[in-house]
Amino acid sequence: MTLLPAFPDMILEPLVRAALAEDLGTYGDLTTRTVIKAGTRYTARIVAREDGIASGMQIAVIAFRLIDPALSVRVVVPDGGAFTKGDTLAEIEGEAASILSAERVALNFAGRLSGIATMTSRFVAETRGTSTRITCTRKTTPGLRIVEKQAVLHGGGFNHRFSLSDAILIKDNHIAAAGGIRPVLQAVKAAASHMVRVEIEVDNLDQLAEVLDEGGADVVLLDNMDTPTLHEAVRMNNGRLSLEASGNMRLGCVAEVSATGVHYISVGALTHSASTLDLGLDF
Template sequence: MTTPPLPDMILEPLVRAALMEDLGTCGDLTTRTVIPAGTRQTAQIRAREPGIVSGMQIARLAFHAVDPELELDVRKADGSRIAPGDVLMEIRGEAASILSAERVALNFAGRLAGIATMTAAFVAETSGTRTRITCTRKTTPGLRIVEKQAVLHGGGFNHRFSLSDAILVKDNHIAAAGGVRPVLRAIKAQASHMVRVEIEVDTLDQLAEVLDEGGADVVLLDNMDTPTLREAVAMTEGRLCLEASGNMRLERIAEVAATGVDYISAGALTHSVRTLDLGLDI
């Protein structure tokens, strides 16, 4: 499935903030010193390892923010599989402009491709099941929108983008409010019918309370071992959507998906990802 690009206007403030951080108070001192004005070059962003592309849109914006006259040819679209040596983008124009935008473009593209690549590995482990892989809000501050887009490029799905998207009752909410039933009763009394409700449970006894009380659309099964997850699926009998979360390592995904849960959420997709090795060469 092709993921539509985000509007450029959403990404431009992220690009400009990164460029301002990198260019400092007087621009690229090295390039201004050693590259004669008017020097034109062709550069390519290449993959140095296999993976899934993400970040080409924001890399393009980085180059054009520095110099709108640069000619860009994106060879590998976001969501594409790449092998070592593949050219992701070719850039033609002022050498000084290319070099001044290089690091910001690569920082975004490498980080986001790393997220997409890890997500694709998690998704591959769910093959033959109905389980979907989803991210969390454990994202880099200020970069959530692009990191969640990278999850989509890797074949995953998005959880909440913010606290205002849905009601998600966590263990601390339950503790502060006095239990599962008081929380669900408050939601039924006050929440809009347009808002979906998810509640976290740590035990099968809590799940039984949710099933008895009603008022939730999704149950987050937190830090349960695989046999307990399987029992939770049997107890629920399809009445609610089930999301398994907590300690979701890559090597465990296949056995968790086989329990029949609807979603597996993994904060590691965004908070523990390794940047994919990309390089720019003139």
């Protein structure tokens, strides 16, 4: 898998600082302060308890170094890299108290984000042999969107909007409130910047035909359509607009959906239903 450039640490540090402050409370690590003698040094390893794709390793490094800049942290499996059960993902050397105080935050991020990357990689594998891209949605943990979407990239997927300001996405409620497909598309053509991409959701082929006739959209979101309907949508579109299939996309149906010829499949489960991967810190 191609490894991606990392975000600048300064973008991620506020998230890690907040998590460390939450975990340390008002007095710091009481257990460590009580039982670990100052100057005690150890080497620890982050170890995989199951197979997966790494994500959150950059954040784990930040967590350890925010607690103690003197810690030596070596990443063995970088973000986006594959690993198997028993592999060492990172090694940390230095004050035992510092390692223990950063342990939980580092593992919480790395486990959660590696779970997202791993689930994404499984969805991407189902599209092999097609040009369909797996994308995430905005169904992310509040405050953690940037790192959860980065984890999707580490798993080989692609990102949808990061925020409401990234693009125009006209959903069914917008259409209902605005009075129909033609009125919303006419409004877009009259007022939207030429720099902004426009996507519109449709529930059936009649609505798709209306979008194709009216113009003004770049992407059509085909919501909760079965496979025969998706095939017909691709035929009707005839390459004019990008097509995105969405709605209850499960691992078991992705290969069938990607074979229809849609350009994108958006999967909310990548971020809202991924299991945290089991990673441990061993001294």
